[in-house]
Amino acid sequence: MARAFAIVDDRADDMDRLDAVAVKALVRLFGFWKARIADAARLAGVGARTFSRMRAEKWDGALNEDQRLRASALVGLYKGLHLYFGAELADTWVKMPNDGPLFGGRTPLAYMLEGGLPAILEVRDYVDALRGGA
Numbered sequence: 001m002a003r004a005f006a007i008v009d010d011r012a013d014d015m016d017r018l019d020a021v022a023v024k025a026l027v028r029l030f031g032f033w034k035a036r037i038a039d040a041a042r043l044a045g046v047g048a049r050t051f052s053r054m055r056a057e058k059w060d061g062a063l064n065e066d067q068r069l070r071a072s073a074l075v076g077l078y079k080g081l082h083l084y085f086g087a088e089l090a091d092t093w094v095k096m097p098n099d100g101p102l103f104g105g106r107t108p109l110a111y112m113l114e115g116g117l118p119a120i121l122e123v124r125d126y127v128d129a130l131r132g133g134a
Contacts, residue, residue: 019063022071023054029078032091035109042113043120045070070117077124084131102126 030040041051045067053059063071081090094109102122103111112119 015062019061019068022063022068022075023059025075026071027055029074032078033094033109034091035094039109039113043070043074045117066117070120073117073120073124077120077127080124080127080131084127100126 026040026044030043035043037051037055038048041048044051044054045064046054050059050061078090081093084090085093094112095107097103097105097107099105102108102119106114108123112123115122
């Protein structure tokens with residue numbers, strides 16, 4: 001019985017480490033995108049105060065499954081943009097008006113903010129398809 005508790009503890013420790021890495025990655029990518037705190041928080045699925053604490057490395061909470069999925073999709077989008085474009089364009093693309101079929105002249109950032117997690121996943125799929133990864 002003691003071993004079962006050790007496995008649960010190991011998984012909890014793994015999730016804590018995964019969450020810490022995900023938060024650090026989100027903070028960095030939102031910095032590269034020059035996203036406002038309110039926008040970064042909304043994309044990450046947290047409140048603005050929570051995101052401010054994350055950015056200041058003063059947050060010790062746990063991400064829920066929705067937040068982990070958002071982090072994964074956003075990091076994947078960031079990576080896809082850097083594989084497809086040069087670094088400068090990759091980091092500004094999300095704020096550029098886009099006539100692509102998803103965006104209708106809006107910026108990808110606005111599209112993701114309006115559509116939440118489903119839109120984040122769509123934008124990631126869109127960029128993956130552009131670079132031939134889908």
